[in-house]
Amino acid sequence: MSPEEFVKNFYLEKQNILYSSFDKLSESVTSIKIKELELNQIQTEKLKEIVSDLLTDTFYTILLGLDGSASIGNTQESFKIYDEENNLISEGGDLEGYAYEYFHGE
Template sequence: MLRLYTDASVTTGVSKHLQAAALSEEQRKHVLAALDAALTDAFYTLLLSLDGAASLSGEQHQFNLTDEAGNLIANGDGSLEEAAWSTFQGSAV
């Protein structure tokens, strides 16, 4: 998503705001770092919520996730949490 927001050939609501801000290169670097951190936190928390390891909207549940063919992807056993940590934080649990 961050690449999409910063791609000059693509127009999104976020990219419009970034362009309108007319940031210096140093400011842009800091704003993009903040956006990257926010997106990482949001996606990581969402995946943990689906795995039952974090609450979403004040409620905590475990979900069964399946692919289009009905094959189980995750069932709240921590596998999604482990994959999310590895992906977003850079090392396995």
Template sequence: MERDALLYTFANPQGGSAVADRLAAANLTSLQRIEVLAAIDAALSEAFYTLLRALDGSASLGGCQQAFKLNGEGGEIIADGDGRLEAAAWETFYGSGG
């Protein structure tokens, strides 16, 4: 949801983001704008996926690779390096849910 919200903000000329301002200033054709937004969408997906993998311990973040234990507000374990977070992230960004 956060990726989609960011993409919407970036694509909206009145979104108030630096990305939206730069896209407007580029004076792109409709086709160019579609392609640039598709590239931004892919970049956001890859960035979010990498961050989630890093939290799960299956990717390096800033040159350091370690698993983190993440708990929800109710104390339930969301991730503890067992691959659940990586699997859910893959499905969200690249599987049938993406």
């Protein structure tokens, strides 16, 4: 897996969480709580924007933290990321550009 594929998978996971949170057929804890709010369409779209922004900030910060470009908690250091077969995916500094592209690019 390349650094770009690694970041893309994080982005796809963010999109899956967002989708399932607002899917009327989903039975996730989040989707149930959102349904219980009984929001109108405008309120639902606004909440969806807020949740999307929160997920974007969270996933982006985690990726930058793994890359050494941001802190995780109170510690900032670079991590090497390997797949199950011990192939190097990233050795620090490889994720930031792709993370920006996927999470903040147009």
